[in-house]
Amino acid sequence: MPSRDGDVTLTVGDRQLSGWQEISVGIGIERMPGDFTLLVTDTFPGEAAVPVQPGMECVLQIGTDTVVTGYVDRYAVAVSRRGGTAIKVTGRGRCQDLVDCSAYLRGSANQIRASRARAVIERLAAVYGIEVDARAGDGEVVPQFNVILTETAWDIIDRIARHSDFLAHEGPDGRLVLARLGADRAASGFKEGVNVEEANVTRSADKRYSLYEAVFMPVETLGDVARATASADFNTRASAPDISIGAAVPGSGRRFRPLIIVAEVAQNDPAFIQRRVEWERARRLGRSQAVEVVADSWRDAAGALWRPNTIARVQLPTLGLPDADWLITEVNFELGRSGTRARLTLMPREAFQPQPIILQPFDWQVAEALRPASGPTP
Incomplete structure (x- = not known):
């Protein structure tokens, strides 16, 4: 391996293992957690076998740079008729427990009360011994909501992070990173x-549209009646055209491809509806x-x-x-x-860009009142 890249070593306990013949290490924004697969054939240099067992803590490094801190998931050994032995070791980062395990909030009635995003996420992660690297501050106030019993900790963390425009991913040291996009x-x-x-x-172009419309579907009966008396199309709508795909209105002679989505809000919040539809357009364009x-x-x-x-x-x-x-x-x-x-x-x-999300349905004016004022965080 070229010296400019560095050797790949797997540290398990007090043993540092190297000399791997095939290596695949994956990390990513949406790859939670990081993972690795290491392969060596015949016997490990100087050893009868690789001294690794599933469940052991490990640190994978490239040169002096740590890439994945977590656990060995699997240890596989195969033999061939020629007498050779192949040993494969796979593992994932420490945040695997957030992804694999149920959210555990015993003693709290499975309820999360009003607090900043960072504090809520730290509480969820602490159960698994995972620290949070909050590079983007404390985030927005999270309203009270009940945890669904079948949810994993990551299901909840992902929603809360998006609520504060955080990008949540695993750091090389096994901590959960809360950061802004592309800093x-x-x-x-x-x-x-x-x-x-x-x-x-x-x-x-098959997943893109010439017009995106987000629609607010009201749930309050009197609101339905009031809007219906003023307009035949009484649902609040926000739109975002993409003229590179076609026309924003039908009948113009150009291709017309509309997509209508229902905004995830229960109360009328025009600003959120507009953000939601613009996010849909940007995400599809980027991908x-x-x-x-x-x-x-x-x-x-x-x-x-x-x-x-x-x-x-x-x-x-x-x-x-x-x-x-x-x-x-x-x-x-x-x-x-x-x-x-x-x-x-x-x-x-x-x-x-993190998807705009409303964690708990309530009036947009209440949401604005809960938004932290400028100045020191309480």
């Missing part, structure tokens, strides 16, 4: 003919042009490992991307017969 920039990017071995882009790049190194020009939620310059003129700043959304560090490579997925940052 960091890589020292270099991906340039055709320089550090890119392979690249492909998929552009699509309609994903780029996959295979780079010849695991590191950027400054020697830092490629990391998700990082902005990088993409220069792929053959694919119609001469110069663009896109977001690294997923990274796979690979070692095999093709050598050392990093396989990355990049998209416009709009593809990963």
Whole structure:
């Protein structure tokens, strides 16, 4: 392996294991938690077998950089008629317990009371011994709501994070990171003919629309009557056109592709409805042009490992991307017969804006009253 990338080591207990022949390590914005697969054939150098058992705590590093801190999930051994032995070790980050396990709030009547997002998330994560790295502050006030018994801790954390426009993902040290989207920039990017071995882009239009409309469906009977007397179409609507796909109105001679969604609110909140429909348009636009790049190194020009939620310059003129700043959304560090490579997925940052969400249905004026004022957090 080239020295500029560094050896991959798995530390289990007081043992540091290296010499792996095949490696796949994956981390990403929507890949919760990070994971790894390590393979070695024959016997481990100097050992009769790899001293690893499922459930053991472990730390995976590339050089001196920690990538995944968590647990060994599986240990598999296979033999062949030629007498060779293949050992495969797989594991995931510490936040796997948030994803796998039920939300555990015994003694609280499965109820979350009004508090800031960070405090609620810390309480949910603390049950599993997971710390929270709140890089984006304390977040919005979370109204009281009841936890569904079948939900996992991650189900709840994901909703609460989106409520505060947090991007929640696992850090290399096993902590749960609450951050804003695309706050960091890589020292270099991906340039055709320089550090890119392979690249492909998929552009699509089948999931995009020329007009997005979000509709508020009122639940209060008197409100229905009042609006119905004023207009035949009494539901509050917000719209966001995408003229690159077609016309925003029918009958114009251009292709008309409307999509109507129901805004997830129980009380009339025009600002939220508008944000919801604009998010729908931005997300579909961003995800309609994903780029996959295979780079010849695991590191950027400054020697830092490629990391998700990082902005990088993409220069792929053959694919119609001469110069663009896109977001690294997923990274796979690979070692095999093709050598050392990093396989990355990049998209416009709009593809990963947190979805607007209302945790508990109540009047928008109440929501505004609960919004923290500027100044020190209480």
